Amino acid sequence: MDIIRSIVAVLGGIGLISIVVEALEFTLVNAVSGGTITDMQGYFAVRNQPAILVAKLGYNSVGAVLGGYLTAKVAGRQEMRHGWAAAIVQTAGLVWGFTGGEFAAFTPVWMRIALVLVTGPAMLAGASIRARAVRSGT
Known part of the structure; x- marks a missing residue:
């Protein structure tokens, strides 16, 4: 069951980043545009x-800190090792998306x-942060 918990921890942390970042970005872009944007061209014109x-x-940094914290908390052990795993997977996903994804340009x-x-x-x-909290007993 440790491997399942590790997988859930890594995927949960990465998922949290997506939820936080996409929700904040969508809200911010719509607020700045003054209305609801209906196409990707308009969305990126405001977002950029x-x-x-x-x-x-x-x-993105706040979302990543939260994602790393959640990964370590759910893992329940070897917090930094799980944090590294999640960071590597997330970074690989970003590199792939920014080089081969349809919206990279x-x-x-x-x-x-x-x-x-x-x-x-x-x-x-x-x-x-989570690993230090565990070591200090909080």
Whole structure:
């Protein structure tokens, strides 16, 4: 059962990142646009504004910290090892999506690079927070 718990921990952490990031991004883009956007061109036109992209780095990092924390908490042991596994899977997914995904061209190259460089370490920070809490008994 440990392997199942490990898989659930890693996938749960990655899933949480997607939920947090997509919900925040969708809400922010619609708020900035002043209404509901009905097509991808319009969505990315708003999302790729400089202020939104800076915010994206922030909310992606927050989502990644939360995802890393959840991964470590659900794992219940070897928190950092599970955090590393989740960070590697998430980073691989980002690299694949940003190089071969159908919407890759809609995200500026500098943002793709920044997200790949920031997301994994943010996940490890979240796992580390949980690991330290376990060691301190809280």
